[in-house]
Amino acid sequence: xxxxxxxxxxxxxxxxxxxxxxxxxxxxxxxxxxxxxxxxxxxxx
Amino acid sequence: xxxxxxxxxxxxxxxxxxxxxxxxxxxxxxxxxxxxxxxxxxxxxxxxxxxxxxxxxxxxxxxxxxxxxxxxxxxxxxxxxxxxxxxxxxxxxxxxxxxxxxxxxxxxxxxxxxxxxxxxxxxxxxxxxxxxxxxxxxxxxxxxxxxxxxxxxxxxxxxxxxxxxxxxxxxxxxxxxxxxxxxxxxxxxxxxxxxxxxxxxxxxxxxxxxxxxxxxxxxxxxxxxxx
Numbered sequence: 001x002x003x004x005x006x007x008x009x010x011x012x013x014x015x016x017x018x019x020x021x022x023x024x025x026x027x028x029x030x031x032x033x034x035x036x037x038x039x040x041x042x043x044x045x
Numbered sequence: 046x047x048x049x050x051x052x053x054x055x056x057x058x059x060x061x062x063x064x065x066x067x068x069x070x071x072x073x074x075x076x077x078x079x080x081x082x083x084x085x086x087x088x089x090x091x092x093x094x095x096x097x098x099x100x101x102x103x104x105x106x107x108x109x110x111x112x113x114x115x116x117x118x119x120x121x122x123x124x125x126x127x128x129x130x131x132x133x134x135x136x137x138x139x140x141x142x143x144x145x146x147x148x149x150x151x152x153x154x155x156x157x158x159x160x161x162x163x164x165x166x167x168x169x170x171x172x173x174x175x176x177x178x179x180x181x182x183x184x185x186x187x188x189x190x191x192x193x194x195x196x197x198x199x200x201x202x203x204x205x206x207x208x209x210x211x212x213x214x215x216x217x218x219x220x221x222x223x224x225x226x227x228x229x230x231x232x233x234x235x236x237x238x239x240x241x242x243x244x245x246x247x248x249x250x251x252x253x254x255x256x257x258x259x260x261x262x263x264x265x266x267x268x269x270x271x272x
Binding site: 018019022026027030031033034035036037038040041042044 | 053056057060064101102103106107109110113182186189190192193194196197199200204
């Protein structure tokens with residue numbers, strides 16, 4: 001990947017804030033659901 | 046503001062559309078599962094559940110997480126095995142020749158540039174960790190969701206045993222039961238089937254414009270070719 005294409009595709013110097021937010025929210029959602037049902041299963045089991 | 050919103054949707058369309066499809070499917074699953082669950086409860090002369098109670102039940106959790114764990118396993122296996130195994134002509138394989146894990150191919154060491162991620166430029170343990178971060182996350186999500194699925198399935202299994210006035214199982218015993226492995230393997234087999242299908246079908250078939258396909262005019266033997 002050339003410097004030009006890095007800039008165009010949003011490398012570290014590009015504005016990746018929305019993607020970082022999407023990444024964090026999605027990962028937090030997955031972890032929260034997994035933990036939630038593990039707790040529900042343990043309490044019910 | 047409108048321009049920023051338009052750009053946000055353009056830049057994240059693939060993730061956002063799949064998330065929207067996921068939400069719609071989960072809502073549909075919850076409603077259908079709730080009706081099916083209550084129908085079963087009525088048949089067995091048991092108490093029916095309100096929608097919220099069903100959503101936060103082991104029954105729904107098991108239906109949800111048994112599928113999740115197999116998806117994370119699929120990606121973890123795909124990522125890990127793709128490092129060593131090849132499929133001639135497939136978009137899902139790296140090239141048969143050369144070393145795709147070399148510093149040059151991976152843009153590491155002397156081949157980093159100022160736009161490379163910080164931990165790729167850092168060297169040492171940070172670069173080592175970052176080099177395997179995708180597989181590490183998929184493995185962690187797979188193991189966590191599989192563990193949660195096993196706990197909710199165990200809870201459901203014991204509920205059914207109690208309904209039928211039969212002996213319940215300890216968690217350890219449940220993990221060796223045919224019920225647990227039936228639920229687990231019926232999900233795994235479909236994931237492996239999907240990966241095997243895309244690996245071999247993408248050798249000879251094309252979808253113009255898709256990153257999952259080689260360019261329409263690319264030779265069948267071209268391996269690891271992006272559009």
